[in-house]
Amino acid sequence: MCRVKIMSEENENNKTSEERYIEIIQRLVKTVVVLLLIIIALVALNIYDLTAPPKKKKTPIEYVPPKADTSSVIIDSTHANAPDTSLIKIEKNAELISYGRELIAHTSDYFGPKGKAAKLSNGMNCQNCHLDAGTKPFGNNYLAVAPTYPKFRERSGSIENIFKRVSDCFERSLNGTAPDTNSKEMLAIKEYISWLGKGMPKGKKSSGSGIVDLKFMDRAADPEKGKTVYMVRCKTCHGENGEGKMNDNGLSYQYPPLWGQHSYNNGAGLYRLSRFAGYVKYNMPQNASYKNIQLSDEEAWDIAAFVNSQPRPEKDLSKDWPNIEGKPVDHPFGPYADKFTELEHKYGPFGQIAEEKKKMKKK
């Protein structure tokens, strides 16, 4: 042991100062290289962390409820209200008005496929779309009808009275034929609708009546996005295939259909995306209301696009909109007075079409 140590010391001592010098430099170089490697490694790790894409979980597409979206929400406590039904009895024609209300609420019992008055409609009730027998605020109610009819309507290009407007919903929304204008039933419906609106200001569409116009989106409505929302928010009641669900008595629907052969046809108001979106935003899922909004505007537009892309009965519409300049921006059938396509008129974006329409009117 001792010898070895002495020998190595001797060895050391034997090195020339030049050799030692080189050795020191070599050590220094090694240290610097190691330090450099460590620094590069640290930098590399850092960059990786900053730019690495978030790891995707392999879960199925999840429904993420949207941010609260109140851009089109009207909170108007002064909106028009329907008169109290207990007041019907003081009217001279109380019996007729009550019968009209009954027909709006239980249309299918009288006019559906098993109707006791006639079999002439698809099994839906007026009330399925005109909620609470046409009285619900922002629920497509009838409060503006008596004050504004008769009136000129572009769809028919003629002055329409209440009978004509009711017949339209029988032929389009109920995909059937209208009862005779002279029938007791048509008279009753007209009397009830007139009674609802008789206290409203003449010539005006009061706040809360009819369907709310939502703001247009900047983009076209997207049926694919709408489908995702539909499957989460609507399917439970209206069914995977939009078929709805009959009541146990088989006379009318517990959950009305949204597409397919028993639904409204392609000439109905709800077939226009703006009508569907405005109706749904304020009224669906069931029990939603202007005080309890459950969908964002985007969801309402996208579901409208999805539902109205599904098959449904078709009506001969060749006599509709005789003046093509009078077509609304979301009427999906040409010819048009503007340069936009049927696809753009169906799904939007509607803002640009509305702009163009305004310009054409000024000329």
Ligand code: HEC
């Ligand atoms: C599938 C849905 C649906 C059904 C069912 C339906 N309607 Fe309609 N109805 C509409 C839509 C949509 C409008 C247009 C509302 C708008 O543009 O603001 C409308 C408009 C009307 C109007 C004019 C309202 C106004 O303020 O100008 C009357 C009157 C009417 N419907 C009566 C009836 C009657 C009566 C029945 C039953 C025989 C019926 N509707 C069934 C969807 C429906």
Ligand code: HEC
């Ligand atoms: C909890 C059950 C339920 C859910 C969920 C629901 N609805 Fe409805 N929906 C109804 C009922 C019930 C009616 C008929 C209302 C009446 O007669 O009073 C209706 C009526 C409708 C109507 C008008 C009638 C028709 O069949 O055309 C449309 C459109 C509609 N719903 C769309 C939707 C959409 C879109 C969703 C999802 C955002 C939805 N609903 C979610 C129960 C539901």
